[in-house]
Amino acid sequence: MALNYIWIFFFLTAFVFGLVKLIFFGDTSVFTEMVASTFDMAKTGFQISLGLTGVLTLWMGIMRIGEKGGVVRIFSRLIGPFFNKLFPDLGKDHPAYGSIMMNLAANMLGLDNAATPMGLQAMKEMQETNPSKKTASNPQIMFLVLNTSGLTIIPISVMVYRAQMGAADPADIFIPILLATFFSTLAGVISVSIYQKIKLFDKVILAYLGGLSLVIFGIIAWMSTLSKDQVTLYSQVASNLILFSTIISFITLGVIRKINVYQTFIEGAKDGFSTAIKIIPYLVAILVAIGVFRASGALDFLTDGIAWVFRSLGVNTDFVDALPTA
Secondary structure, three states: OOOHHHHHHHHHHHHHHHHHHHHOOOOOOOOHHHHHHHHHHHHHHHHHHHOOOOOHHHHHHHHHHHHHHHHHHHHHHHHHHHHHHHHHOOOOOOOOHHHHHHHHHHHHHHHHEEEEEEEEHHHHHHHHHOOOOOOOHHHHHHHHHHHHHHHOOOOOOHHHHHHOOOOOOHHHHHHHHHHHHHHHHHHHHHHHHHHHOOOOOOOOHHHHHHHHHHHHHHHHHHOOOHHHHHHHHHHHHHHHHHHHHHHHHHHHHHHOOOOOOHHHHHHHHHHHHHHHHHHHHHHHHHHHHHHHHHHHOHHHHHHHHHHHHHOOOOOOOOHHHHHOOO
């Protein structure tokens, strides 16, 4: 329902701003730009979905091999006690645990393309046991917060983008990102746990969070002793080695379980393709709404207004450039 109001607000506000610019400022191109943005953003939404199709197809196939090979049971033994406390409504050995763990692991390694299909699959599997199909369940909300807070141990994608854009030191964001995402994840877990009445002082939760904290600060301490080039090199090697090792592990499990690995991959890949197709309308709908809101000048008016308020208060306004993303 909230998204319905937001979507309507974008269009109506864009129309009002367009009329104001046309009537009072003589901007005869504003509606041309707004209409053009609908076509451009619709195309962008489709291209994003198209680009995601291959990745979804690949990882859904790999995940299906892992599921039939028993990876969910393995993950349940490793992180089952923690997830049972954090996602009490899912119960033990829920099929979503494997996808949740893979999503979080891919995010930790900074591999966004691998994390997205795992996140979609996790939500789909949790929805199958959601008693209220029109309302997000507690486990879905907790997972969404964990995914969005995005604990990143090795920000490989960001470092690659920075290197491509000519940054003097692409790896200098390593520790800031690690600290920022660690504390954002911790804040998210605490906030949702309080709302969902999850006992944070449970010894199992404290043990896992404490262990994770030690690992995070251990990595920071170790990386602080390395040169800038070594940080970039080790991050690239470690993240991609871990990811490819995961693929090999899943295939090996499938061989051990004596399943038809290739056919199992195809079955899972088909689900990935259908999932990619399903998200096209949602992407097109929201991107077109954002496109007309921006083309009308409403977004610039909003961000400029916020900048003026904070500038008047003597506050640094560098953050304003990031507001469109927010």
